[in-house]
Amino acid sequence: MADFGEVLRNIGEFGLFQQINLFALCFPSIIQSFAVASLLFVEFDPERHCNTDWILSAGPNLTTEEQLNLTLPREEDGSFSRCQMFVPVDWDIDAIRENGLNETTRCLNGWVYGNMLYEATIVTDFDLVCGRGNMVQVLQTVFMAGMVLGFLIFGPAAESFGRKRAIQIPTVMLLVFTVTTAQCPNVYLYLVSQFLVGVGAGGYRVNCIVLTTEWIGASKRSWGVGVAQLFGAIGQCVLAGLIYGVRKWRLAQLISATPLVLTVVYIWFIPESARWLLNRGRTEEAKKLIIKAAAINKRPIPDSLLEEIKVTNTVNDGGIKLIFGSRLLARYFFIVSLAWFSLNLSIYSLYFDMASLGLSIFVTQLLFGVFEVPALLLSMWLLEILGRKILFTAVLLIGGLWSMLILAVPESKPLGLVRKISISILFSTSKFLFFCSPSGYAIASTCLAVASRVCMIFMASVCAVYMQELFPTSVRQSATALGSMAGRAGSIVAPLLNVLSVYHWAIPISILSSFTIISGALGLLLPETRNKELPETASDAEGNRSKTTLRSISQSNRPQHGTSTRL
Template identity: 30%
Template sequence: MAFAELLDQAGGVGLFQALQVFTVFLPSALVPLLMLVENFSAAVPSHRCWVPLLDNGTAQAGVPGALDPKDLLTVSIPPGPNREPHQCRRFRQPQWQLLDPNATAANWSEAATEPCVDGWVYDRSTFTSTVVSEWDLVCDRKGLKSMGQTIYMAGLLIGSVFWGILADRFGRKWILSWSCLQVALTNTSTIFASNFFIYCGLRFLGASGIAGIILTSMLSVVEWTTTRRRATTIAILSCSYSLGQMGLGALAFAVQDWRNLQMAISMPFFAIFLISWWLPESARWLIVTGKPEQGLQELHKVARINGHKEATKSLTIQVLMTSMKEEVASEKARGSLLELFLVPMLCRRSCIMFVTWMTADSFVQAGGRLGSVIGPLIRMTQPLLAPVVYGVLPIASSLILFFLPETRGFPLPDTMQDLENQKSAAAKGNQRQVVITESTSF
């Protein structure tokens, strides 16, 4: 908790925090575009089997009389469940008898049909090209689309854990910059994919990079924001995700080819990668990992940007080490991920957040990503399972949230002792409230 006091001495919230939020706002607004783009780039257009009579001009030479395309469709494609042309089967031979006004369903049988052995014809009036029409992810291959979504969500899941560990080891700035570059490279490369499986592999790498951006950008902003302004800052960043989601629909309406759409939302991350280099490393991370001199330099830089140049004199290495003594000692006695479960209070909070979402921030995000991985698979199973899972779990999660403590106005805990102190303070506050209530009940 001592770092919050150092941050106040460096000017609290000022111009630097505003510039930092604006910088992080850009990738945060674009991340939803990459996560949701397959709602448009992988849309399933109307389709039917390719048939010679309709789609091969030379095959129409033997057609009796002058028939319009509607009649040719009738004799070439059987009706589907909704009386529309079947999307996955065609007649082996033209069924001319169906042109008889008195023809009924008895005039043809399932044995007279076959799968779309020559491919499909797609309606390109809404989207000129999608991932589905590119690699024929329809009919017997329609499950590949859900598999691709599961692979993408698995990338988010693995990235949530992987980047969280690396951010603690190598710092927030490096991981944020690398994640932006990885997202730019992999998502741009998808437009050159020669088959669907290469496309899925690139999307997997891009998804893991997105997890790094979400994790490190939020973590960096929180560590550079005072307790009093933290809620406002997080609300601003949360709004950026909503703006990105709204902008995706408009962009997809204007760009109707999936490759051009993918390029439009991926290329900006090259610029974001370059812009991200101005961001300073987390001073708190530098201090607790044994780099107090660099941490002090970052604090001085922030103080100058915020217009508190006098802080460069009052904030010395002695003041810094005295204030952060407990946190540095805690880092030296650092445990493992198992401490999330070995410390009772931390275990309870971690489990509650894990269930609700379905560092330790990366672990909690992994709970949400695990739910995303399972989501497409649930839709492929029994129809009743999806509404039950999607309905029961949110209701149960809302009840579990009552067991989490209130954090408004509290600084971020830096050590296990801080958690215990918060518990003691909360207990004393409750006890004091009971005493006041009893003394005034007369």
């Protein structure tokens, strides 16, 4: 019998068929970077004051300065209040000037915003200021919760209805609700719409990675994850330019939906996973796709090989219980899931808080994307050269160290002795001495944040590849979905973790760094899976640590004719 790995070696492990499939499935990853645009490019505390145009009915010729003096109380520093106004009265303008106004209230008619970096954001359109200032973090968390639900729904659904169907539905959802989000008249409809965008984004992401991976041979398997991440990094760069040129969040949202129209058209022609079809006993459909792939790759395929294809019907193989029924697989799942949680906690905590790093948000966004591209290209190469285990451990430990060193760079206070030593260790050459000046703190923090984020993006590829290679076909999609859910749980916690900075600015960095370093240390307990076939059964997965060796031993110890073996 021939397993699917042998079939791929005959028809081409990474031929034109796989390349077209990979590009088509990864293209929407560019657009998915835009899904958080309206949540990211905001001004949390813009310059503002209450709208007090009510007084213009009494004094239509008032100057702006007179209007503000008569209708707004002042803070202790002498500036006008940003969240309070005097209670409107039905007096003429002379009476107001003579007696003045003393009773204050909250802003009754909205706010007037000034000195804005953007023309319109969700903060200004929905007045997410003063008592509603923390609503932005809630919206960020709701979007991430939507992605988790997408993993939960479409991950297991792909085991029953196929990878292809579990990609098509989320793609349509992404298009519909990305457009809907741009039209929302209030924050509550925006919250619901953005939640559904998250569901679509989560469902698509978890399934496109598995579908691409299951068509690629062992020698290039990391490309299935790496290219998806690479397209996402390119999307980060494009996003910075888009928001810089388009300062209105609604228009930016509509522009980001345009490429999804193309995706919705061609997504119906994406081939199903032949591995999944064989796993479900649908041999004839799988053979047709294999013949098609061989034709596109211009590789002949013997009829005898098609007849000998191994069918592993594991439809009733225990489902997700298979993972937790094995102590070894449960351990693997816990370690990779914890790492996925930690890296997403780090990525999004730094990402959503990039405005506090000190540099222009556009520059920081561009740096995040630009440095991810070479990091992902390097990860695709090193995964095949060095393997999974050493990268899993080393990159998490290094990334945790980078983020922890941010603690050595205060925002405005002079450096103490310990912080000076930390900076001098990190930047030992004289050209970085300017970091010791207050103006250099922003550059130092941004460099460290970018370095940490690059490591975490690198690690996202390793975790996704590990999830494909550690678990059998019957639960591979579910394991990937649950692992992705753990990752998104980190992204849900990230905005809430940033809120703890009101107690001390070092709390979020300390927590996320600790999680990352612990996850890296646990990576030593994982097996190496480089250049090994994807496991088809639970026994294959449990023996993944030394799969090749076990096969050779079992063959050499097989009883010969005329002999007997006593147990």
